[in-house]
Amino acid sequence: MSFVIATSVEEALAALANGASPIAGGTDLVVGARHGKFELPPELVAIDRIEALATIEIGADSMRIGSGVTHATLMADPAIVGSYTAVADAAALVGSPATRNVGTIGGNIMNASPAMDTGAPLVVLGASVELARVGSSRVVPIGDLWSGPGQTTASADELCTAVLVPSRPAASGTAYVRLEYRRAMEIAVVGAAAAVELADDGSISAVAVALSAVAPTIISIEIEPADVERGSVAEAASQQCSPITDLRASDRYRRHCVGVIASRAVDAAARRAAGESIAVPVNRALGIGAA
Template sequence: MNRFNTHIIPVEFEYHEPRTIREALELLARWGEDAKILAGGTDLLVQMKMRRVEPKCVINIKRIPELDYIREGPAGVRIGAATRLRRLERSGAIKRLFPALHRAIGWMASVQVRNMATIGGNLCNASPAADTAPPLMVYGARVKLASVSGERTLPLEDFFTGPGQTAMRPGEMLTEIWIPRQPEGTGSAFIKVARTAMDLAKVNVAVALTLKGWSAFNVRIALGSVAPTPMRAREAEAALEGRPPTEGLLRRVGDIASEEIRPITDVRSTAEYRREVTKVIVADALRKALGMVRVGGGVG
């Protein structure tokens, strides 16, 4: 069987362009595992060209207006799953409220890919290297999954179950990402190490913390490309929680994170390098996040 890239899609399929979420879910219910959802296509179509995926039915969700939005509310921001990365990159709300996510998106692939790819696609593809996952995890994002029988939401952390695997059941579709507003005094940052500007991460890390007085609280550290799924480094977080973020402690937190990860050697990097560089970029990201803490009017 052809596993090589060609300039055609050697797979025939039924094609649907639903206009509402309801229609899309009905198609999903009817086709089950034989259907694939097409959003940006920057991953799915490559997989189909190589015959790694051969769906009998393709459901294009890009023409569903109710999946394409960024809504800022008092509690946080809601993002439609089919919102393109480029739109998020241009959003003032995302840049202001979630700078680590904004940075991660701007760093991804190319402007062409960001004009096509969607945030929901990046998550559902469930790559351990997905750049939007660590920032969304440190902000405590939740995802909404819908099917013909109803909706449920879960923390993004529980969404990833393995490389390319998610908690979505057959017939379910990711419809919305919700990111809560962060407390006053929160700083956050994202750092990625990659071979070239265009490539997937060797390691990526997002951190967020809230400064109260001289101490760091709500410390969250999430890493990608270092385990079967994007992961929180909980022991590293605990080492910093409630303590003053001194230079020595930040370095120790980096060392702990480096012990916690479970990296492999693959085409992009070696397990040894990933462990080594994790020490450095976790500490760097924490320093950067501390520098991002903005103290609001009443507090300063």
């Protein structure tokens, strides 16, 4: 067993090239190993002290969120809350204060759980992921990152260094809502993120919806502004998912609830697009789920 604390991205990439596995907050890795899901990797490189990974940079047409940014930062950062509110909604629901203080956005998306909270918001925001290895890096649309439960298309020597999110148009809003049985230490039973853009007349000109915990990965659904006007968001979400039955819920219940939750996410996003201030997270502000 070896444990190396990297102080730079280069050190971390070198360790990965030599077969080490990255650990940031460890909230999935350590818990998973203790539950017997997998063996703790014999060689670990800690990336939680690399300052370059923990920054949020606002560019002309996008925001660059370092992979080491914690959920506690995401849920409170004014730029995130202001422009990418669904990400803040999601980060605020992760685990407990202890989890949120060490758990990172990079860890959340690379863990590739279909029930992750930050994934669906990033999908509706059109985010990409920056993957680096020794000597090169590439940018992958986030929807292409996940290949199955716990599976990504990244290779073992690649490190997620940042999430890139395009700037949002004016008169737009996003929201993430999840079904939960309790208010802390919870995993989404189902979840939905929505992004809504409004035309000058206040009508919905664009809508995007992504769902968590109802398919092997986070999925984006086909939906049009007309679906919102017709009130058929719930139907669309329920039809386009492929949930499983497990300890938390049956497939039948998940299929029903994801429609309810998707509809509420679209509603909250539209209200935010129209200028209404709904506090983060939507679940608490609107009394949704266990709120």
